[in-house]
Amino acid sequence: MKRYLISFFVITFLATSVGAKELKSGYRGFFEWDNRLTQYDEWLPGNKVTYYYTGLSTSHGYQINPHVFVGAGLAIDYCPRDESIEIPLFLQARTDLRFGRFTPFADLRGGYTLTDGECWNLSPTIGYRFDWGRKVGLNIGVGATIDFHKVEVFNVVLDESTGYWMLAYAGQDMRTKLLFTFRVGIDF
Secondary structure, three states: OHHHHHHHHHHHHHHOOOOOOOOOOOEEEEEEEEEEEEEEEOOOOOOOOEEEEEEEEEEEEEEEEEEEEEEEEEEEEEEEEOOOEEEEEEEEEEEEEEOEOOOEEEEEEEEEOHHHHHHHEEHHHHHHEEEEEOOOOEEEEEEEEEEEEEEEEEEEEEEEEOOOOEEEEEEEEEEEEEEEEEEEEEOO
């Protein structure tokens, strides 16, 4: 518990004492460490399973003015539970605000995952940008990721010719998955 309190006070101190310089128009890039966590029922109701994804992402684009950025990026995420790898491509819009020395941001990523259960996703994040020098900043953000993916649906039916119950393919259905998201990275 002491470690969490010390971390809280250090972050609070940094947030109030370090201000970011105003961003200029032109190229801007990001390199971030992404973490996502979710828990949902697997197979049977009440059988909660936790999935954790970690990976790296990079995005590049154009800083339109000191407050608006638009760009595109790529991430590579790994889930140790089922040893799967996801590679989402995304578009990103971000706004950097400045209230004196306080420099929060909000961004929105929307894209498509190319591997392991292809799906659409949307990820809003809010956070804080710390100035690290002339052109580099440290970004810490929290948010959510919403995955929209297709799943195969099967029904249990009675085969009247044999008298056995069997699975019958019923098609595909669209499902959503909500994940808590935490990102730490730099912009340059």
